[in-house]
Amino acid sequence: MVAPEISELVQSVVESYLLDGERRYNRAEVAGRSGVSEQVSRKLWTALGFPVNPDDAVDYTDADVSAVRNFRGMNVVADSGLRQQAAAARTLGQGMARLAEWQSDLVLAEITSRVQAAIADGAVTDPQELAKIARTATEETVSVLEELQTYAWRRHLAAALARSIDGGTAEDSTRYLAVGFADMVGYTRLTRHLHPDELSMLLEAFESTTTAAITENGGWVIKNVGDEVMFAAETAAAGARIALAIQESTMMVGGTPELRVALAYGPVLQRFGDLYGSVVNMASRLTGVARPGTILIDDGAAAALDGDPEFDLRNLRSVRVRGFNRLRPHLLRPKDA
Structure with missing residues (x-):
């Protein structure tokens, strides 16, 4: 097992990579930067399946701001009501949550294997170096998963579009x-x-x-x-x-x-x-x-x-x-x- 202090360091490094940046905004700041109200941002956040934290909690990154802005920027979304927008976000969140639960085991297994191997060999003892190993394992594993996921999604989307077009x-x-x-x-x-x-x-x-x-x-x-x-x-x-x-x-x-x-x-x-x-x-x-x-x-x-x-x-x-x-x-x- 990895020592608790190393685990915390690894977690922070992995989280920063996966969230595409540091947590730096509260809900009001996300709303202001994305051009939506706090009520709408909260509704979409919970619809995606994420827990609601206090409004003043600094939990959001630049990627969160971009996601809200991009989602609301689609014409078909902007022209629909909040109920339809939340329904779309909920469907997306449920699908991604199921994938993430399965993929997390793969990512964690790869990180654990590499970190424990480095400790067992005695070649690496510095927490910062172990964190770099964890970061590399995360990047490489997630990169492969992202590529496969995008490939499968595009193929399924092409098939679904063909069915929708044929069905009118x-x-x-x-x-x-x-x-x-x-x-x-x-x-x-x-x-x-x-x-x-x-x-x-x-x-x-x-x-x-x-x-x-x-x-x-x-x-x-x-x-x-x-x-x-x-x-x-x-x-x-x-x-x-x-x-x-x-x-x-x-x-x-x-x-x-x-x-x-x-x-x-x-x-x-x-x-x-x-x-x-x-x-x-x-x-x-x-x-x-x-x-x-x-x-x-x-x-x-x-x-x-x-x-x-x-x-x-x-x-x-x-x-x-x-x-x-x-x-x-x-x-x-x-x-x-």
């Missing part, structure tokens, strides 16, 4: 999509008996196989939540191929629990990268009533797939689920099943 819709708008869910059967019971390492391997297998099935068949992942993945596709046929591929790929991975999969097709609200509406709710409810290893679809998807020689559909009895008195499921199978 914008954010906070309605478009026709196939929305599906897949979840693991018996996940809650499994978590009580699996070692954390085994649970991690199970989740990795689930996420990797479902992501591959989704992307290889023209869809995209909306989100992963524990034992469940939510996905979307432009057409019901693409959604059906994804659902079938998910079931097939999961059965090929030994030790993976059976899945329940469901799909619905129709108008959905697209908002900040997520999807909302009755179609989403129907897909979720059908997932809950599907038998392990099967795929259920709603009337909208069944109508869109009717007559398609690639799929076999079987009408099932209507079911009563939360929010829907009579929801009629259809069993989806490949034509040669």
